Amino acid sequence: MKITGVKINYYHICHTKLWLFSHNIALEHEHENVNIGKLLHEERYSKKKKDITIDNTISIDFVKQRNGVMELHEIKKTKKMEDAHLRQMLYYLYYLKKRGVEGKGVMNYPLLNQIREVELTPDGEKSIEEDIRGIEEIVTGRMPHPKRMRICPKCAYFEFCFCGEGNED
Numbered sequence: 001m002k003i004t005g006v007k008i009n010y011y012h013i014c015h016t017k018l019w020l021f022s023h024n025i026a027l028e029h030e031h032e033n034v035n036i037g038k039l040l041h042e043e044r045y046s047k048k049k050k051d052i053t054i055d056n057t058i059s060i061d062f063v064k065q066r067n068g069v070m071e072l073h074e075i076k077k078t079k080k081m082e083d084a085h086l087r088q089m090l091y092y093l094y095y096l097k098k099r100g101v102e103g104k105g106v107m108n109y110p111l112l113n114q115i116r117e118v119e120l121t122p123d124g125e126k127s128i129e130e131d132i133r134g135i136e137e138i139v140t141g142r143m144p145h146p147k148r149m150r151i152c153p154k155c156a157y158f159e160f161c162f163c164g165e166g167n168e169d
């Protein structure tokens with residue numbers, strides 16, 4: 001099974017979302033949050049080498065070399081999903097390390113004027129391996145029953161999960 005950064009991210013957000021996405025039920029492109037992020041990305045970082053995709057597995061906003069170290073940069077609007085975003089970055093570092101490339105991650109929060117560096121530690125590697133096993137278990141099983149959360153009304157799968165239940169939250 002191909003493990004992508006998006007799957008790692010969804011694993012830490014919602015297992016139903018992970019399952020739907022992994023079974024090619026992809027609705028994300030229809031949601032306006034994606035377009036806002038893209039816009040932000042294009043306006044603030046137009047001069048960097050960007051939108052790097054590696055092996056159709058890693059999709060990174062831009063890459064820089066600093067003092068001989070490869071820096072993978074992600075741009076985020078808020079820290080609302082910070083944990084999932086950090087795990088996704090850790091997975092990128094893990095994936096590259098397995099292929100002989102050491103790097104470091106940098107999360108950019110331009111609207112908050114903050115950055116956060118991410119390094120892959122031995123514990124981080126182990127936790128990513130646990131994530132991979134967890135993802136395989138979920139994706140090969142039955143669809144996890146949707147559990148309503150605060151983020152659901154903003155999720156592209158909302159109508160799929162809660163059709164007929166209303167939109168109040």
Ligand code: SF4
Nearest residue numbers: 014017146152155161
């Ligand atoms: S609507 Fe909620 S339960 Fe359904 S996939 Fe999205 S986050 Fe998960």
